[in-house]
Amino acid sequence: MNRKSGLFKFLAYTFLSLLAIINIVPLFWMVVNSFKKEQEYAANPFSLPTSLHFSNYTQAWKVANMDVYFLNSIIVTFVALIITVFLGALAAYFLSRFKFKGRGLIYSLFLLGMLVPIHAILIPIFLIMQKLHLIDTYWSLILPYTAFHLSLTVFILEGFMKGFPKDLEESGVVDGAGVYRIFWSIILPITRPALATVIILNFIYNWNEYLFALVLISSTALKTLPLGLANFVGVETASLTLQMAALTIALIPIIIFYLLLQKQLVSGMTAGAVKG
């Protein structure tokens, strides 16, 4: 029995380590080589850099317009996130704490959205944005991001708010507070854990989104990070180390974000996948 479990442990660790290596090595390889000069890389792609050349980074930052892309991604991601979470929380509040005609219908309508794949509505959205003269503006991304993630946001927040005891609002009512006052100062503060989940989810989905940006944004000054990176690599094919530096710049913040908020990210994205 003991020998058997020893063998099992050995095999398990070997297997897990192998997969961990497969997950880490590409990223590590990229980061290491991003510090090399192109010739040094071509001579040996597996050596450690003889000295750290930050020139790739300064050049990538300039040539790839990383500052512009970062700023655009931050603007689009956060504006969409704030609108989604605020409107989603408001909708979830009325759906979970009030009884009214059509409540069930509106709730199921919101759920329906989780089944809609982006490509099923991509062409009409492109044409709508064109008609509204919003194409190639921040709003052409903010609006679809908001619309697309309202479903999951409402679903998670409604589920959370539904669990609060029924007499929660009574103290507010006695004090003469209106329904919005109650929302803002009683319900919203205790919804914080669920709000954190939807904020993190909206952030990561918006930050990583590519297809909408590809179709709706064309000017360099408005490109988000994924779109800008994809374009940069497509154009700058000559220097792999330069590409690596650009990718590393984009990779580091997201890895830090992941390591800091791992627990919420894992549980949130799992829930997002299972319910979606």
Place this chain on the structure above:
Amino acid sequence: MQTLKGTKLAIFLGLFPALVIYLGIAILPIGLSLYYSVMNWNGIGPMSFVGIDNYIEILGDDIFWLSVKNNIIIMATGLMGQIPLGLLLALLLNRGLKGSAFFRTIGFMPVVISSVMVSLIWGMIYNTEYGMLNNLLGLIGLDSLQQNWLGDPKWSMISISIAYIWQNCGLYMVIFLAALQNIPDEINEAAELDGATGFKRTLRITIPMIRGTIMVGVVYSISNSFRVFDLIQILTGGGPAHQTGVMTIYMYNSAFMNMRYGYGSAVSILILLVSLIVISLINRLGKEKDI
């Protein structure tokens, strides 16, 4: 709460903005897609009604069927690659081995990285001349195995499939792991008393216990396989000569490269239909087994 004055108006005002954005941008366009799909329109000239001509043309196009074939390959990659691997990892990590948390962190990392970044990184791995894979093969003296991983039609779908597994496997791992950790201890103890240990217990007790979650994973994996776009668009653009195209790439090219919005809409409706049909079939299969 119904007794509050002005509540009806408050409810209306509270739900209205979310509903307008959501219905206008996420739901109404499905209807518009359906409408455009029976039209011929290049976005500038007049729109003309063509009935089901778009659909007939799509179904007669070999390139479309090639992309259907590749979608099936991607679906199979998900079902036979991501799901079993994710399940195996979850079962191993559920054993309470030391360092499980570390392996889980590493395993889930690719899921958090954008698909664009994943694709660009794998593009560098597969790069024929300077890529990691060919250089690694050269280093260990296996030059004969070096390939044009993305450019050679013999290898391109395999290369894409491997990147696809790498990207999503961790998601299934944590989904299954969460389900495994929800199995009550008493069940494992009872199984042990009955003499079911190790491999036998895993097969007879553990896996059936999380069958529902596995089904959820299967359905998600299938619907995900029809949505694949970023990875292929960036790695190969569907090339060489449409050999790695999938339906979403076909739709994108028809609408945004050839400016045939009606035709592209018809493709998107077909994708939606096919994925809904496959998913409801799988759901039915899963339910029948329950009885």
